[in-house]
Amino acid sequence: MALGDKDVRVRLQQSALNLFAERGYERTTAAEIAARAGVTERTFFRHFPDKREVLFDGAAVLLSALTGFIETAPDGLAPLDVLFFAFNAVVPLLEANRHISHPRQEIIAATPALAERELTKHAAMAHALAKLLQLRGVSHLPAELAGHTGMAAFAQATTAWLDDPAIALSERLDLAYVGLKALWSAPTRAADAQTSPEAG
Incomplete structure (x- = not known):
């Protein structure tokens, strides 16, 4: 056959x-x-x-899935919220392919040339996400910042999950989202305060 x-x-x-x-x-x-x-x-x-x-074949499939969910995300969401809506929507796809993604990640991590290729793929994906946000009416700079920031958070969450599946991917994504939000309201560090106009 x-x-x-x-x-x-x-x-x-x-x-x-x-x-x-x-x-x-x-x-x-x-x-x-x-x-x-x-x-x-x-x-x-x-x-x-x-x-x-062979190791990067899934990137096109992932982008296609993310594209569909970004296009159909509810109106009124902030750019990062749109991305995390899509990230969470592709969790079943990623879970179904973990048996391939986990050994793939180990091979990439052990091979500098592949790790560099992975970074290039992530940058291309971030740019594509930014373009999709612009199609939703987000202006260029916020779309680019959200695309690259969101992609970095997505990569961190998925890599951590591949390394240790004890914490579910959906929970990893929630932690990444909360972590990003916390960055905007993090207290000023003492070193920063010393260099502010009001200091000394």
Whole structure:
């Protein structure tokens, strides 16, 4: 029975994760991933431009899901509230893929080139979130600030959850949201007070 494209992609992803864990990312080739998945190297490159992108395939799916929830978020919400509405809405998607996301995160954390790629992907996602907020009528600067701040909080919450699932992802997101809100009203530190116009 022939496999569909989705099944082939999943098999390639799982084979890549297994090989990266066994041999290390640098010592694994696209040909080896294809062989482990039971397909040709040509089939591998039909689905992924290189072995690195096997690990980042979910970014487009995540952005698509976030886009839908941002577009349908209730009117009247502040920019960060819109983003956290969407972040919480994709929790089931992330939970369903934890068995892939957890080993993926470990491989990325252990490979500097992949960690750098992850940061680039996060920056692109933050910019995309900002553009989506602008489509809701948020002006450029608040949209950019919310996009980058929100993405940083989302990444922190999901990474912490992948490291330790004892605290649910929804709770991690709540903690991140409360933490961000607390930053705006945090008391002035003594060092800051000493440099204020009223000091000394």
